[in-house]
Amino acid sequence: MNSGDDPVEDVAIAHWGEHVNGGGDRVAWELARVFEDAPLYVGWQDESIEPADIQTEQVIEGRFLEWALEQSSALRMFAHLLGWQKAEPLRDYDVLVTSGNEPLFYVPPTEQVWVSYIHHTNRRQSDQIDEVGDGFTGSIKLLFYYLVRVMFDHNTHKPDLFLANSEQVKRRMIRYWGIPEEKIDVVYPPVDTNGYSPSDAETGNYYLTLSRLDWHKSVNGIVRAFEGLDKKLVVAGDGPDREDLERIAGENVEFAGYVSESEKRELLAGAKAFVFNGQDEDFGMSPVEALAAGTPLLGVKEGMTQYQIVDGKNGYTFERDETGEAIRAAVRRCEDDGVKWDDLEIEAFADRFSVQSFHDRMHEAVERATENANVTPDWYSEVDDPSPDSKHDHAEE
Incomplete structure (x- = not known):
């Protein structure tokens, strides 16, 4: 992994999962085209819906987790929670660009630059609470929604930069996830x-x-x-x-x-x-x-x-x-x-919602995140003599 002023060489893309050839999937596939040499990892792979120019690798593996990915929403979320935390294939890249909420469970190496593209906040954390009914069933739903908020609240602060797909989603990220406004840019999805x-x-x-x-x-x-x-x-x-x-x-x-x-x-x-x-x-x-x-x-x-x-x-x-x-x-x-x-x-x-605009904004976002994540000490580039004893030697003279 690079550090300091070395150029960024390796970028990986990670998308929560291919499911219905929907807008989120199309954004992830376009991200692979933005960063042409970057591999695309997915939590759940469906080769039948992939465009001909896109190749992916499934990052969540194991008999139990793959079974859970095909089940109800609670089990599927549990599989993502376990599968993304380590996500071994992602750990050796200088820059990681993720798509969707589930990759937020990932725990990155300290020096890895992470840009997270968010399509929506989990609606159970926000406006869907208005649809919860009364009685015992309503109480169970409220408890489940609370657990969802707790799970995500602990996992929405690790990326270096967030990208929201609209001003509406940015507003929800500030309110429901507590992310500082200055840490979020809006990049509209690519429409052909x-x-x-x-x-x-x-x-x-x-x-x-x-x-x-x-x-x-x-x-x-x-x-x-x-x-x-x-x-x-x-x-x-x-x-x-x-x-x-x-x-x-x-x-x-x-x-x-x-x-x-x-x-x-x-x-x-x-x-x-x-x-x-x-x-x-x-x-x-x-x-x-x-x-x-x-x-x-x-x-x-x-x-x-x-x-x-x-x-x-x-x-x-x-x-x-x-x-x-x-x-x-x-x-x-x-x-x-x-x-x-x-x-x-x-x-x-x-x-204003074109593919070219998306490409330009994504490159700008990665450059910004990389620059902001540079932890090289201010004095480092000014050091001429690497010896820690040089000050002592000059004093004796």
Whole structure:
């Protein structure tokens, strides 16, 4: 391991685990491209979802821990807690860049520089506490949430520099993890904004939502909003809520399921607007992809989504409600008033979230962390005579 003013030679990337080809996985894979020669270690490996140019090595091994990784959230967290602490393959690198919360259990060598990219704070530590019910079950959940906070509170101060994927997540890291503000930078996730264009398709006569069909994406509110509207909604993506969503959907709602990248580009560019209702979203890549395709965004006024919209210019925000009426009003406003920016101006707005911006900011972050972690004494470079007796010898003369 290097020290002092020696150049940094070795960088390793470590990601908590490959699971659903989601935003966190894509950030980790892009980190491997930022630091081209850096190996990528993962807590849990799934080669079936890896891009062709990415190779990984699983860092959590052993029959019991690998079994636990496939179980419920509590057992899975226990496996990460044990598996990451030592993480032997990571220990010989000058710089470690981690992705996700679970690698925070790692205990690094003193001189290793550590940059930690955080996609979200554990929601059991923060806003999900509002969803805990009363009675015995609620009390058990509160106890479990408390244990989660205790586990993470003791493991969120070791990195030299934290990177939050949005200002919202930075705020949560300060409040719930107690990390000093000056120790956190915001680096937006890399969105392939160059891969989307208004020219991918002519604007059609439908609205689009695209996400994993899971409870926290609140697609049910979007589907309800189009009930009684003489407008078509395309729901792209798959997930555990799909059957329930199809049950409540009207005839003007089409379920496209999982779509290929080429189909996705055409759907985004061809939509009249993209509708997003994710709960307190930490960042949200799909809305940015829609903007990169020159498509207006209708999004819930919370989380990072509210800041991806300049109201009236590239879309409209709406307040969350259970009936879908607020979304319905935003659709009607979009129909009646349109948006001020044209598709090229909307496309340009998305460039602040580009892959190139991510690469530049990541290199800057590692340079900053390395400089700040240098513990070479101030006087070291001024020493001319290495002999500890030189002062005594001069005195005798």
